[in-house]
Amino acid sequence: MNKNSLLFLGAIALWTLSPVLSETSLAASAKNNYRTYCAQCHGIAGNGRGINIRDMSVQPRNHTDAEYMSQRSDEDLAKADKEGGLAIDKSVLMPPWGDTLSPSEIKDMVQYLRTLCHCKYNSQ
Amino acid sequence: MKERHRALRLYPAFLALVAMLGFSPAWAGEEDGMTLLKNRCASCHNLTGPAPASIHALWERKAPDLFYAGNKFRRKWLISWLQKPVRIRPAGEFYADHIKPGPKRDMVDESTLKPHLALSAADATLAADALMRLRAHDDLIAKEHVPAGTISTSMGSLVFDKFLGCMACHRVKPDFGGLSGPELYTAGDRLRPRFIASYIRSPQAWDPKIWMPNKHVSETRIIQLVHYLQALSKGESHE
Numbered sequence: 001m002n003k004n005s006l007l008f009l010g011a012i013a014l015w016t017l018s019p020v021l022s023e024t025s026l027a028a029s030a031k032n033n034y035r036t037y038c039a040q041c042h043g044i045a046g047n048g049r050g051i052n053i054r055d056m057s058v059q060p061r062n063h064t065d066a067e068y069m070s071q072r073s074d075e076d077l078a079k080a081d082k083e084g085g086l087a088i089d090k091s092v093l094m095p096p097w098g099d100t101l102s103p104s105e106i107k108d109m110v111q112y113l114r115t116l117c118h119c120k121y122n123s124q
Numbered sequence: 125m126k127e128r129h130r131a132l133r134l135y136p137a138f139l140a141l142v143a144m145l146g147f148s149p150a151w152a153g154e155e156d157g158m159t160l161l162k163n164r165c166a167s168c169h170n171l172t173g174p175a176p177a178s179i180h181a182l183w184e185r186k187a188p189d190l191f192y193a194g195n196k197f198r199r200k201w202l203i204s205w206l207q208k209p210v211r212i213r214p215a216g217e218f219y220a221d222h223i224k225p226g227p228k229r230d231m232v233d234e235s236t237l238k239p240h241l242a243l244s245a246a247d248a249t250l251a252a253d254a255l256m257r258l259r260a261h262d263d264l265i266a267k268e269h270v271p272a273g274t275i276s277t278s279m280g281s282l283v284f285d286k287f288l289g290c291m292a293c294h295r296v297k298p299d300f301g302g303l304s305g306p307e308l309y310t311a312g313d314r315l316r317p318r319f320i321a322s323y324i325r326s327p328q329a330w331d332p333k334i335w336m337p338n339k340h341v342s343e344t345r346i347i348q349l350v351h352y353l354q355a356l357s358k359g360e361s362h363e
Contacts, residue, residue: 032179035220037335039230040304041292044220049229051215052302053291084339093289099328099338 030112033105037097046116068118069117077110135180140329157254165190173260175331183218189331193255194264202255205314206248209240212260212310214303216294219335232303261322263278264329268318273351280352283345289328293336296356304343312357 034046039059041050048062063069079087081101085094099108114120161171174181175192193202216222216237224233243251259265275283285291292309295301301308307350311320322329327336341349 029179035332036179036182037189037337039220040302043230044223045225049226050304051223051230051232052304053220053229055300055302056292084337090288091289093292095289095292095337095339097337100284101335110305 012112013106022036029098029105029111030108033101033109035108037100038109041093043123047123056093061095063113064118069113070119070122073121073123074110074114077113079107081109139193145269148200152258154254157250157257157315160251161190162242162246162255164241171258176333180331183221185217186310188213191258191321192261194257194259196259197252197255198314198316199256201310201314202252203245203248206243206251207245209242211237211240212306212314214307231255244254261330264322265316265318268325270317270321270347270350273347275348275351275355277352280348280355283348284352287337288341288345288349289294297357309356312354314357317350317354320353321346324349325354 035044036043038046039050041052042063043049046063048060048065050060054057061068071084076088080090080094080095082098082103084096086089087096097106100104165171168187169190170185171190175189176185188210213219215232222233222236223230225231225240281296284296290308291301293305295303296307296309298307298309324339324341326338327334328338
């Protein structure tokens with residue numbers, strides 16, 4: 001196999017793998033954002049049991065709860081993330097992260113939440 | 125000959141000027157203070173800026189940034205605290221590095237938190253004076269105006285706990301509130317009023333990646349919060 005053929009095969013491999021690589025890095029970035037901003041209340045395991053919860057009048061959502069999470073649309077989750085709990089008639093204790101996370105980071109975060117609950121939106 | 129006499133007359137004045145510039149106690153103090161900060165504080169605290177611009181830089185930060193300490197702290201509090209340091213951030217910095225799963229919720233892992241070093245009275249004064257000269261954010265402070273005033277602690281706690289939900293992350297009593305943010309029951313003594321106002325207005329203007337959100341707090345509420353924190357520190361009710 002000559003040098004040009006090797007380069008051609010390499011390019012094909014990169015092109016095929018690029019969506020996978022891109023998804024992996026997006027997931028890693030959302031996971032890092034979750035650990036930094038969400039875990040303080042929602043817990044390092046996403047189970048709603050963060051270090052801050054003891055005195056809260058409303059407890060943070062358990063993001064691993066598939067039954068509840070499947071009832072929230074991606075749009076609702078993104079809205080709560082960006083504008084805070086009050087924007088979807090939930091608690092003021094959930095703050096808006098729109099000045100911290102970019103629109104694409106919020107979109108990635110919604111996908112990361114779907115991996116925590118192992119669920120998708122079910123409108124039924 | 126005349127010129128030589130004149131030069132001789134001026135020579136003592138020249139020597140006096142050199143002595144003043146070289147051995148001025150104020151100048152020496154400034155230099156000593158900065159040397160002290162570099163030797164004792166710089167291994168954990170950022171004295172020069174900028175604040176972390178990425179999540180990973182944020183995670184690597186070992187202690188609060190001090191390059192705007194003069195915009196942030198009250199000198200009197202610094203001198204006192206540096207001699208007898210007490211933990212301000214219950215979960216340390218970066219908070220997620222100091223927590224572990226617990227039976228009911230995540231818990232602070234005290235074994236990972238280190239005590240802050242204590243300074244002698246003389247060094248604490250030297251350090252405080254040097255810190256007060258670090259004012260990288262005079263621009264942000266200049267935008268704030270906090271009128272003198274008071275608020276009842278019951279109204280203050282309503283704003284803090286219920287209207288804005290600040291208690292989720294901050295403690296307003298040693299045994300009430302969240303743990304990921306600094307305690308605020310000594311904030312009125314610790315922090316300058318205009319810093320409190322500016323930081324609430326936009327935490328990201330001071331620290332772009334910080335885990336405190338911008339809640340777009342109104343001007344009225346910002347002033348109420350400043351007065352509430354001042355009331356808490358005084359330990360008295362204004363009802």
